[in-house]
Amino acid sequence: MADRSESGEGATSERRWARQWRRFHExxxxxxxxxxxxxxxxxxxxxxxxxxxTTVTENPSGGQPVVQSDDHVxxxxxxxxxxxxxxxxxxxVERRHRAPNPHGLTVAxxxxxxxxxxxxxxxxxxxxxxxEDLHTSFRTQRGTVHAVDGVSFEVEExxxxxxxxxxxxxxxxxxxxxxxxxxxxxxxxxxxxxFAGHDLTAMDDSALREVWGAELSMIFQDPxxxxxxxxxxxDQICESxxxxxxxxxxxxxxxxxxxxxxxxxxSPEQRVRWYPFQLSGGMRQRxxxxxxxxxxxxxxxxxxxxxxxxxxxxxxxxxLLADLQRERHMAVILVTHDLGxxxxxxxxxxxxxxxxxxxxxxxxxxxxxxxxxxxxxxxxSIPRLADPSGVxxxxxxxxxxxxxxxxxxxxxxxxxxxAQDKCRESDPPLxxxxxxxxxxxxxxxxxxxxxTAPAVPVRVSSGPGSAPAVDSGQAPAGPTGEVEA
Amino acid sequence: xxxxxxxxxxxxxxxxxxxxxxxxxVEFKSGRQRVQAVSGVTFxxxxxxxxxxxxxxxxxxxxTGRTLVQVQAATSGTIVYKGVDLNxxxxxxxxxLRTKIQMIFQDPxxxxxxRRRIKDIVAEPLVIWKRGTKEERAVKVxxxxxxxxxxxxxxxxxxxxxxxxxxxxxISIARALMADxxxxxxxxxxxxxxxxxxxxxxxLLADLxxQFRLTMVFIAHDLAVVKNVSDRVAVxxxxxxxxxxxxxxxxxxxxxPYTEALLASIPEPDPDHESDHKALTGELPSPLNPPSxxxxxxxxxxAQDRCAAEEPLLREVAPGHQVACxxxxxxxxxxxxxxxxxxxxx
Numbered sequence: 096m097a098d099r100s101e102s103g104e105g106a107t108s109e110r111r112w113a114r115q116w117r118r119f120h121e122x123x124x125x126x127x128x129x130x131x132x133x134x135x136x137x138x139x140x141x142x143x144x145x146x147x148x149t150t151v152t153e154n155p156s157g158g159q160p161v162v163q164s165d166d167h168v169x170x171x172x173x174x175x176x177x178x179x180x181x182x183x184x185x186x187x188v189e190r191r192h193r194a195p196n197p198h199g200l201t202v203a204x205x206x207x208x209x210x211x212x213x214x215x216x217x218x219x220x221x222x223x224x225x226x227e228d229l230h231t232s233f234r235t236q237r238g239t240v241h242a243v244d245g246v247s248f249e250v251e252e253x254x255x256x257x258x259x260x261x262x263x264x265x266x267x268x269x270x271x272x273x274x275x276x277x278x279x280x281x282x283x284x285x286x287x288x289x290f291a292g293h294d295l296t297a298m299d300d301s302a303l304r305e306v307w308g309a310e311l312s313m314i315f316q317d318p319x320x321x322x323x324x325x326x327x328x329x330d331q332i333c334e335s336x337x338x339x340x341x342x343x344x345x346x347x348x349x350x351x352x353x354x355x356x357x358x359x360x361x362s363p364e365q366r367v368r369w370y371p372f373q374l375s376g377g378m379r380q381r382x383x384x385x386x387x388x389x390x391x392x393x394x395x396x397x398x399x400x401x402x403x404x405x406x407x408x409x410x411x412x413x414x415l416l417a418d419l420q421r422e423r424h425m426a427v428i429l430v431t432h433d434l435g436x437x438x439x440x441x442x443x444x445x446x447x448x449x450x451x452x453x454x455x456x457x458x459x460x461x462x463x464x465x466x467x468x469x470x471x472x473x474x475x476s477i478p479r480l481a482d483p484s485g486v487x488x489x490x491x492x493x494x495x496x497x498x499x500x501x502x503x504x505x506x507x508x509x510x511x512x513x514a515q516d517k518c519r520e521s522d523p524p525l526x527x528x529x530x531x532x533x534x535x536x537x538x539x540x541x542x543x544x545x546x547t548a549p550a551v552p553v554r555v556s557s558g559p560g561s562a563p564a565v566d567s568g569q570a571p572a573g574p575t576g577e578v579e580a
Numbered sequence: 581x582x583x584x585x586x587x588x589x590x591x592x593x594x595x596x597x598x599x600x601x602x603x604x605x606v607e608f609k610s611g612r613q614r615v616q617a618v619s620g621v622t623f624x625x626x627x628x629x630x631x632x633x634x635x636x637x638x639x640x641x642x643x644t645g646r647t648l649v650q651v652q653a654a655t656s657g658t659i660v661y662k663g664v665d666l667n668x669x670x671x672x673x674x675x676x677l678r679t680k681i682q683m684i685f686q687d688p689x690x691x692x693x694x695r696r697r698i699k700d701i702v703a704e705p706l707v708i709w710k711r712g713t714k715e716e717r718a719v720k721v722x723x724x725x726x727x728x729x730x731x732x733x734x735x736x737x738x739x740x741x742x743x744x745x746x747x748x749x750x751i752s753i754a755r756a757l758m759a760d761x762x763x764x765x766x767x768x769x770x771x772x773x774x775x776x777x778x779x780x781x782x783x784l785l786a787d788l789x790x791q792f793r794l795t796m797v798f799i800a801h802d803l804a805v806v807k808n809v810s811d812r813v814a815v816x817x818x819x820x821x822x823x824x825x826x827x828x829x830x831x832x833x834x835x836x837p838y839t840e841a842l843l844a845s846i847p848e849p850d851p852d853h854e855s856d857h858k859a860l861t862g863e864l865p866s867p868l869n870p871p872s873x874x875x876x877x878x879x880x881x882x883a884q885d886r887c888a889a890e891e892p893l894l895r896e897v898a899p900g901h902q903v904a905c906x907x908x909x910x911x912x913x914x915x916x917x918x919x920x921x922x923x924x925x926x
Contacts, residue, residue: 261774261776261777262744262745262774263744375638375863376637377863378863403772405636405637405801406801406802406803406842406845406846406847407636407801407841407842407845407860408636409845409847410844410845410847410860411845411860411861413847432774432775432776433775433847434775434849435775435846435847435848435849436847438847438848438849438850438851438853439847439848439850439851439853458851459851459852462849462850462851472776473775473776474849476775476776476778476779477775477779477804477849478779478782478804478805478807478808479804479848479849480803480804480807480831480843480846480848482808483828484807484808484809484810484811484827484828485786485808485809485811486808487783487786488779488782488783488808489779490776490779490780490782490783491776491779491780492780494744494746
């Protein structure tokens with residue numbers, strides 16, 4: 096047990112002791128004998144020390160105690176050495192006994208530590224993640240903000256789901272609600288999130304901590320604020336390896352180097368000792384990915400992983416994520432505002448608007464047969480290289496609605512060029528036409544890019560030359576609607 | 581190195597030139613060393629056109645933009661605006677000229693004073709120059725806010741914190757236009773915004789350009805955005821201009837391998853889109869110690885021995901299309917790189 100001091104700094108001492116005890120329990124008999132003998136010697140030495148000191152204190156004469164303890168120095172030395180030798184011997188045997196850790200990307204193949212509750216996931220059937228009727232609201236001074244309003248979806252093992260929406264559509268809150276990473280107060284969450292058959296919403300923080308990083312991990316938007324600026328990147332990667340995979344420091348370090356290599360960081364042996372500020376934005380995001388993938392999770396949530404990066408770096412990061420996903424058979428949820436980012440990378444796409452899903456379809460279907468006018472509008476607002484320069488973009492006028500008082504009926508109706516009276520009065524349910532995996536919420540879905548609304552109002556064609564969309568005037572939210580968190 | 585680079589110039593033969601940048605060099609001190617952020621850039625901007633400046637972060641495009649408004653002093657070279665060299669100007673003369681050259685910054689929220697009301701922020705350029713009476717200023721502020729799509733009655737008395745990123749960018753644009761500038765330098769004005777808001781701002785800039793007869797320099801890292809707003813596009817790499825062409829020409833017949841790679845990395849909103857270009861690998865080399873010869877050669881898939889030995893100069897491969905490459909790609913130059921023999925990269 097000589098290496099007990101090497102456990103991760105993040106672990107509480109209680110859990111550290113529990114882990115050491117487990118490790119002792121699993122050790123082969125010889126190691127147990129060694130550790131036991133070391134413990135016995137320690138106890139005997141303690142008693143011996145105690146008795147001698149007692150005699151010393153009982154002796155009233157001044158110079159005597161020094162001479163007395165001097166006599167025993169060699170005994171202590173021998174006992175100390177014996178303890179050390181036994182402990183090292185025991186540790187050596189115990190390490191040999193444990194399955195040798197293959198280096199590199201094979202971290203995924205390691206047998207999982209026994210304390211994780213998800214050992215049995217292999218046998219579990221159905222989708223990896225099932226979100227059912229998830230609601231998340233925040234209590235604010237102005238009222239309750241319904242950031243996520245009844246969202247349900249599933250993610251299959253090894254698949255990529257794209258979640259797309261403007262800022263304020265609730266996509267980030269959705270990903271945090273799934274993870275359970277919400278502020279402790281003034282939050283109301285209902286609905287269920289089943290991950291590998293276990294309900295995450297029913298778990299307390301300590302149970303969730305076993306899942307985070309190990310089975311379900313997250314890549315954040317801003318790597319500079321997500322990484323600890325005063326710790327070496329190697330230590331930050333090691334943290335979860337030590338905590339979840341029960342590695343000791345040396346093993347974890349070897350793995351950290353291999354992880355950095357796998358995310359394409361050159362000369363990882365040196366970089367492991369670097370601090371986040373020494374790396375460029377793209378390299379930092381690679382480190383974030385290395386941390387997220389360290390324990391070979393089954394699901395990775397990437398919340399705007401490339402926003403704020405150059406387009407060239409963005410392409411590199413997205414390709415890297417796709418390669419690693421294929422290699423490790425992970426499921427990925429890619430949250431972004433740019434349909435272009437998910438177009439060639441997601442298997443299925445969810446489009447969110449004002450806290451709700453407005454369209455969900457396999458990627459190809461979504462682009463070929465767009466039903467919801469909002470999805471179409473999002474696609475049209477991206478500048479295309481193939482278009483001649485100076486061509487006018489089809490911007491969506493106005494802004495997403497205030498989520499304290501969302502508009503009645505369809506929430507996109509105030510900005511929709513095809514909106515009818517029916518849209519403004521009653522809320523369209525999620526429904527299908529034809530293919531069962533293509534779901535949308537619209538009364539008058541597009542067919543071949545043309546609206547099925549009875550009479551298309553004139554203001555649709557207010558295209559080139561018209562005055563730019565007036566934000567403040569058009570927004571129904573009123574003076575409070577523009578306050579951003 | 582800079583001496584040789586000046587021989588190849590991005591010259592414009594016709595049209596009245598508003599801004600003539602010649603062999604611009606900007607250096608920064610980094611400890612004892614000196615870093616060249618911009619090393620010998622030459623280009624012209626004609627009246628009424630939009631010149632796009634594209635490149636990865638660290639290529640010197642923002643430094644170039646900041647030097648144009650003299651927020652950053654140039655180490656050498658000239659920036660001639662309507663016959664006046666900005667580099668020699670000081671004090672009042674410079675300040676007077678700055679009203680004609682205005683800038684829009686990347687982060688709209690932090691470029692507005694959070695403690696001041698919107699109408700005061702927008703009126704400030706006029707207050708500084710003591711133009712008009714208080715009433716006249718108020719009228720102009722209203723008109724300008726309306727022009728950028730902000731309702732002056734609702735917004736005028738509020739603080740920047742109450743607005744979204746897109747709206748703050750609209751307010752920044754209104755402020756930049758208050759002093760009636762001729763030349764607008766836009767430094768990544770949309771890269772912090774959502775795609776839907778980005779489209780609104782790009783359309784707005786196009787409208788305002790018409791309305792106020794502006795000349796623009798548009799700096800961004802996304803070639804698709806730059807292509808949409810620009811008449812001509814200049815591509816920068818590690819402080820050097822590598823290609824300059826009309827924006828449609830650049831997309832149709834990109835001649836520099838770096839431009840090709842930039843085009844390839846733009847995500848197309850089409851699941852069946854297969855890019856035939858090669859994506860870029862590796863990172864930008866350190867400007868402290870730039871590669872010899874062609875600066876792009878360390879990441880270039882077509883690099884040859886000659887690229888390491890000799891620096892390519894800007895030369896014309898088609899009318900109005902200049903490229904700094906020994907072996908331009910495509911048919912534009914009529915010459916293609918010889919089959920790669922040994923890897924010339926180091």
